[in-house]
Amino acid sequence: MNLYYPAFLELVNQENKDDALLYVLDLLKEKKIELYDLYDFFLKPVLNEFECSSLDEEICIWKEHVRTSIVRTILESTYPYLIEIKKSVVKNGKKVMVVCPSEEFHEVGAIIVTNYFSLAGFDAQYIGANTPKNDIISAVKALKPDYLALSVTNYYNLVVTKQITEQVKGQFPNVKVIVGGSAFKKPGALDHLVYDYHLTHKDDIFKLGGKH
Numbered sequence: 001m002n003l004y005y006p007a008f009l010e011l012v013n014q015e016n017k018d019d020a021l022l023y024v025l026d027l028l029k030e031k032k033i034e035l036y037d038l039y040d041f042f043l044k045p046v047l048n049e050f051e052c053s054s055l056d057e058e059i060c061i062w063k064e065h066v067r068t069s070i071v072r073t074i075l076e077s078t079y080p081y082l083i084e085i086k087k088s089v090v091k092n093g094k095k096v097m098v099v100c101p102s103e104e105f106h107e108v109g110a111i112i113v114t115n116y117f118s119l120a121g122f123d124a125q126y127i128g129a130n131t132p133k134n135d136i137i138s139a140v141k142a143l144k145p146d147y148l149a150l151s152v153t154n155y156y157n158l159v160v161t162k163q164i165t166e167q168v169k170g171q172f173p174n175v176k177v178i179v180g181g182s183a184f185k186k187p188g189a190l191d192h193l194v195y196d197y198h199l200t201h202k203d204d205i206f207k208l209g210g211k212h
C-alpha cells in the first residue's frame with residue numbers, strides 16, 4: 001500500500017471530492033507520487049476495494065456512483081501530467097482502439113488502460129463505454145487500428161464480447177484482438193473466445209509496446 005493512500009481513502013470515504021483532488025494534485029506536484037502510482041495505488045483500489053454491507057444495498061449503487069465521480073474528476077484533472085510524460089515517449093507506430101462492449105458501463109479501467117497504451121508508445125484512442133457491436137465494427141473500419149482492446153468488467157458481457165471478437169476477426173483478420181478487465185478472472189472466461197492477447201497488468205502493455 002502506498003504511504004499516502006490511507007489519507008486519500010479517508011477523504012474519499014467522506015465523499016470529499018474537492019480535498020481528495022487537491023490532495024493527489026499536491027502529491028503529484030511535490031513529486032511524492034508518479035502518475036502510475038496514482039492509477040495503480042490510489043484510483044484502482046479506492047474503487048475495487050469499495051465494500052458495501054448487504055444491509056446497505058439500497059445505498060450501495062449511488063455511493064458507487066459518487067465514488068466513481070470523484071475518481072473521474074481526478075482522472076481528467078491529472079490528464080496534463082499524462083500529456084507531459086507523453087512528450088518523452090518514443091512512439092512505436094502502432095494504433096490501438098480501446099472500447100467497452102454494449103451494456104458494459106464500467107469504464108474507469110478502460111480509460112486508465114488507454115493512458116497506459118499511450119505511455120507505452122501506442123497511438124491509443126478510447127472509444128467509450130456501452131458501445132454497440134456495429135459501432136465497434138464501424139470504428140475498426142474507419143480507424144484501421146493494429147489492435148482492438150476490449151475492456152470487460154461484468155462477466156455477463158462475455159457473450160457479446162465473443163460475438164464482437166468473432167466478427168472483428170472474420171472481417172479484419174489483421175487486427176489483433178486484446179482482451180482485459182475483471183470479467184476474465186471468472187474461470188473459463190477465455191474458453192472459446194477468439195483473441196490474440198489477454199493482458200492484465202501495465203507491464204504486459206509495455207512489453208507489447210516494445211518497452212520492457
Ligand code: B12
Binds near residue numbers: 040181183201
Ligand atoms: C465503479 C463500479 C460501478 C460504476 C461504474 C461507473 C463507470 N463509469 O465506470 C457503476 C455504479 C455505474 C456500476 C454499475 C454496475 N455494477 Co459495478 N462496480 C464498480 C466497482 C466498484 C469498481 C469498478 C472499477 O471501475 N474499478 C477500477 C478500475 C481501475 O479497475 P478495473 O476495472 O479492474 O481495471 C483494471 C484492470 O482490470 C485492467 N483492465 C481493465 N480493462 C482492461 C482492458 C484491457 C485491454 C487490459 C489490457 C486491461 C484492462 O486494467 C485496469 C487498470 O489497472 C466494481 C467493484 C470491483 N471489485 O470491481 C463493481 C462491479 C464491477 N459492479 C458490479 C455490478 C453487478 C454492477 C451492476 C450490475 C450493479 C447494479 N445492480 O446496477 C451495474 C452494471 C452496469 C453495467 N451495465 O455495466 C459487479 C460485477 C459482477 C459481475 N457480474 O461481473 C462488481 C464486481 C461489484 C460486485 N462485487 O458485485 N458499477
